[in-house]
Amino acid sequence: MAEVKIGNYLTLEDFCNCTNTYKKYSQQIESYPKNLEVTIPALEALARFILDPIIERFSHEKFKLTYGFCSPSLRKYLDKKDINTGVKNGRIDPQRDQHMAGEVKINGRYYCDRLGAACDFQIVDTNSDRVVEWILRSQLPFDSMYYYGEDRPIHISYGPQHKRDIWTFGEKGQPTKKGLENWLELVKRYSPQTREI
Template sequence: MQNEPFGKYLTLEQFCTCTQTYCKYADRIDPYPKNLEETLPALEALCQHILDPVIDHFSMEQFQLTYGFCSKDLKRFLSQKDPATGIKNGRVDPSRDQHMAHEMNRNGRYYCSRLGAACDFQIAGLESDRLVEWILEQQLPFDALYYYGINRPIHISYSPKRRHAIWAFTAGGVPTKKGIKQWLERVNPHF
């Protein structure tokens, strides 16, 4: 199961083990989903509706997955500081970012009520604003798209809701609509 493709290209193992934090603490992290019945179809839908068309166009050689599925263990490590540097391992917002897909907490509630699934990726040799433009031109059915900057990966999610929400982020990580009016107008002409 871990090495079988979800869509045309990506395997569960690639999707669950791509983060720097996982690579750093791999011996202490179980990166795989527990709610297989709901999470696996959500990850598969993300691949089929968003990532497969991207890879079809740009190639697997250029595609760089930087953050895929976030397991409970990975979430715990992302929210901790590196003992050597004192710097937080990563940013995590499981209640909103959809990286945990349909995983549930110990109370039986979804970590993210938005459901669906998300990942962060970039295309080698392509500025991220141009990648966003291409996604909008292709009218890919995303739920949320986060633009962090021209040389950084984008975040994209897929869910049956398909809100077409687009956010940019300041250098300090604050969400904003500033500077992306042209994208917002393309997905919502009444913006």
């Protein structure tokens, strides 16, 4: 597929080919979207409203996309276990996490009815909690943000709901708001509706 620019700094290839699972099985995975009329605008909105401002603040050189768009083909490989280690290649919750953007199943229904798009990223040499705090203070209109730890990537999505939900995860991978009290207060204080600065 010819290079398609997504936002000011990223390409469709960046979104489709960044995961370790894709790199491991690239010969077997068709990583690009099929429902271009819905998926490309969703990725462009994610870049425009969320990722471009983050890159402009922390620099393109330090921005590292670790998980972008998930095609149905990539999804199958994420669900499989590595034959050498027996460990599952990755995690995906297509009904909620928005990584599949506007892709549709054989029956014509969206994988994720929430639409929008999501990615996971890190800022090299910067703790993720510092990045989360900047996102909240900057009032970026995210839909969901998942915090996995100060040295782990951040999951962020942009979609029509603009929920500004922020989650962390317990030891068994269950979503929780435990330990996020200060950030949840920032979400309220710096939401576009309150206009507090």
